[in-house]
Amino acid sequence: xxxxSPTTRRNRRLGLLFTAPWLIGFAIFTIYPFxxxxxxxxxQYSVLSPPKFIGWSNYLDLFRDPLFWTSMYNTFYFAAFSxxxxxxxxxxxxxLLNQDVKxxxxxxxxxxxxxxxxxxxxxxxxxxxxxxxxxxINAILERFGIPGPGWIADPAWSKPALIIMSLWGVGNSxxxxxxxLQDVPVSLYESxxxxxxxxxxxxxxxxxxMITPTILFNVVMGLINAFQYFxxxxxxxxxxxxxxxxxxxxxxxxxSFRYFKMGYASAQAWLLFIIIMFFTLLLLRSARHxxxxxxxx
Amino acid sequence: MKxxxxxxxxxxxxxxxxxxxxxLYWVIVTSLKGSQEIxxxxxxYLPESLNLENYEYLFNISNFGxxxxxxxxxxxIAATGALxxxxxxxxxxxxxxxxxxxxxxxxxxxxxxxxxxxxxxxxLFTSFAKIGMTDSLLGLTMVYIAMMIAFSTxxxxxxxxxxxxxxxxxxMTDGCTRTQTLFKVVIPLTLPGLAAIFSFxxxxxxxxLFLAVMLLSSDHNMTVPVALNSFISKxxxxxxxxxxxxxxxxxxxxxxxxxxxxxIIMGLxxxxxxx
Numbered sequence: 001x002x003x004x005s006p007t008t009r010r011n012r013r014l015g016l017l018f019t020a021p022w023l024i025g026f027a028i029f030t031i032y033p034f035x036x037x038x039x040x041x042x043x044q045y046s047v048l049s050p051p052k053f054i055g056w057s058n059y060l061d062l063f064r065d066p067l068f069w070t071s072m073y074n075t076f077y078f079a080a081f082s083x084x085x086x087x088x089x090x091x092x093x094x095x096l097l098n099q100d101v102k103x104x105x106x107x108x109x110x111x112x113x114x115x116x117x118x119x120x121x122x123x124x125x126x127x128x129x130x131x132x133x134x135x136x137i138n139a140i141l142e143r144f145g146i147p148g149p150g151w152i153a154d155p156a157w158s159k160p161a162l163i164i165m166s167l168w169g170v171g172n173s174x175x176x177x178x179x180x181l182q183d184v185p186v187s188l189y190e191s192x193x194x195x196x197x198x199x200x201x202x203x204x205x206x207x208x209x210m211i212t213p214t215i216l217f218n219v220v221m222g223l224i225n226a227f228q229y230f231x232x233x234x235x236x237x238x239x240x241x242x243x244x245x246x247x248x249x250x251x252x253x254x255x256s257f258r259y260f261k262m263g264y265a266s267a268q269a270w271l272l273f274i275i276i277m278f279f280t281l282l283l284l285r286s287a288r289h290x291x292x293x294x295x296x297x
Numbered sequence: 298m299k300x301x302x303x304x305x306x307x308x309x310x311x312x313x314x315x316x317x318x319x320x321l322y323w324v325i326v327t328s329l330k331g332s333q334e335i336x337x338x339x340x341x342y343l344p345e346s347l348n349l350e351n352y353e354y355l356f357n358i359s360n361f362g363x364x365x366x367x368x369x370x371x372x373x374i375a376a377t378g379a380l381x382x383x384x385x386x387x388x389x390x391x392x393x394x395x396x397x398x399x400x401x402x403x404x405x406x407x408x409x410x411x412x413x414x415x416x417x418x419x420x421l422f423t424s425f426a427k428i429g430m431t432d433s434l435l436g437l438t439m440v441y442i443a444m445m446i447a448f449s450t451x452x453x454x455x456x457x458x459x460x461x462x463x464x465x466x467x468x469m470t471d472g473c474t475r476t477q478t479l480f481k482v483v484i485p486l487t488l489p490g491l492a493a494i495f496s497f498x499x500x501x502x503x504x505x506l507f508l509a510v511m512l513l514s515s516d517h518n519m520t521v522p523v524a525l526n527s528f529i530s531k532x533x534x535x536x537x538x539x540x541x542x543x544x545x546x547x548x549x550x551x552x553x554x555x556x557x558x559x560x561i562i563m564g565l566x567x568x569x570x571x572x
Contacts, residue, residue: 008394011394011475012395012398014389014475014476015389015392015393015398016389018385018386018388018389019385019386019389019390019402021382021385021386022382022383022385022386022446022450025382025442025443025446026405026409026443026446026447028443029417029421029439029440029443029444030408030409030412030417030443032420032424033416033417033418033419033420033421033424034412034416034417036420036424037416037417037419037420040419040420045423047423047426093313096306096309096310097310099306101306101310107310107314108562109558110314110317110318111313111314111317112562113317113318113321113554114317114320114321116500116504116550116551116554117321117504117547117550118503118504118506118521118522118525118546118547118550119504119506119522120504120506120522120525120526120546121324121522121525121543121546121547122320124525124529124539124540124543125320125321125323125324125543126320127529128323128324128327128536128539128540129320129323134335134336134340134536136323136340139339139340168316168317168320171317175562224411227413228413228414228415230415230507231506231507234507235506235526235529249413249415252415253415253418256418256419256422257422257511262419262423265419266416266419266420269413269415269416269419270416272413272415272416273412273413273416276411276413280411
């Protein structure tokens with residue numbers, strides 16, 4: 001047969017036709033803005049007047065901007081706590097659910113519920129729960145004789161409050177861990193049983209290593225999301241009090257749509273992209289030291 | 298010892314259950330309390346009587362009914378659009394024989410998934426402003442379709458991958474064209490998967506705030522999340538009304554989830570574990 005028979009050509013043409021609507025959308029809504037943001041990052045642009053080329057100034061200004069460093073610190077703080085805590089609780093919950101629990105579908109559904117609550121809704125719910133005066137959390141703390149903090153009204157407690165709140169959505173990764181756990185071959189446990197292994201030995205030496213690929217996936221996704229953490233802070237605190245919740249993406253949003261510094265914001269967006277790429281690659285690189293892939297020795 | 302361990306596990310699972318449901322319970326309770334009762338001290342864990350004044354305010358004094366209609370309309374149209382487009386692109390991606398082309402297209406999909414939205418927002422907003430598409434529900438619907446396609450396609454591809462190619466070849470030997478085969482053989486077999494894609498897109502679009510805040514400005518165009526966000530700082534909107542708004546906003550998501558739960562979870566874990 002020739003290099004491309006009529007059928008192959010027809011199939012390829014049909015395939016491209018099938019993907020065309022997506023490709024057009026991809027060009028308009030992803031590629032174009034992506035490319036435009038590179039160009040914009042080298043300009044001064046306030047929407048009202050045409051963009052003016054200013055070279056690397058935006059990038060240099062960023063490094064001299066104290067608020068930029070504040071937002072960077074806040075974001076790393078948030079990521080450093082929310083990602084590992086989310087992974088630990090997610091794995092723990094999945095391990096608990098994986099031991100033929102009665103009514104597993106019910107637990108699975110309920111744990112996942114917070115993940116499908118609209119972000120606006122969960123933000124408002126938590127503002128209400130964490131309200132220093134009328135909130136139920138401080139009311140419960142008081143019962144135990146603990147004076148409740150000001151939570152999102154207190155610069156020292158605002159980030160921890162948001163981290164606790166982020167853990168409410170841990171059910172999403174729990175489900176993925178659970179799917180990973182259910183893929184662990186039963187034969188591994190059977191041979192461990194023959195050797196007389198204890199339950200927790202099996203967990204540490206079989207289960208955890210076998211789900212390290214799933215852990216890697218969740219941690220990478222968690223980190224990407226943590227670096228882009230925006231909506232909750234935008235709704236609940238708008239960066240305050242005292243810039244303690246001014247996260248990277250929130251400051252970026254403010255620069256774009258509050259101060260209309262589109263060029264500056266684009267430079268900031270590109271830096272974020274580079275930071276995310278750097279940490280994602282770092283994690284993937286580290287994988288060979290701790291991630292166990294079945295089928296390898 | 299064994300019994301103790303069992304009790305411990307049950308206890309932990311129960312605690313997490315309460316932590317997951319507690320906040321939702323508290324919103325429902327708050328939405329049913331009168332304005333006096335909300336601030337009552339000591340706090341009341343159950344409402345004294347069912348009080349619907351918050352819901353009345355929501356629908357009679359604020360325009361929540363209109364926002365709700367906007368949201369339903371946008372979510373239905375955009376989710377249908379995303380499903381329709383991803384059905385074709387997912388099928389093509391699943392069946393392409395040329396590995397190079399297939400990999401390039403798949404990479405483009407994943408690229409869309411990891412790009413921060415914040416990179417795209419300034420250029421998107423300025424170009425939308427230029428062609429007069431800001432503050433338009435049609436413009437927002439298009440953005441939502443574009444936003445959902447990549448993930449929907451990845452999901453669709455994984456569902457199509459499970460359908461044996463031999464089945465299609467048989468249909469085509471019998472004289473069906475490729476497109477006929479797709480509609481008569483493949484799609485009927487993947488209906489549950491397609492339902493999952495639709496539900497997932499619907500829930501995500503229904504919940505979306507950021508792009509809507511960026512692109513919409515007039516009151517009559519607001520979606521439910523935008524309206525709820527604007528309520529926070531609005532005078533006269535109490536915690537009770539906000540809670541009622543949240544309960545109403547949760548209803549469509551919960552209904553969709555109740556119907557498609559199994560498939561949503563299946564689609565969600567598919568990409569993560571296999572990928």
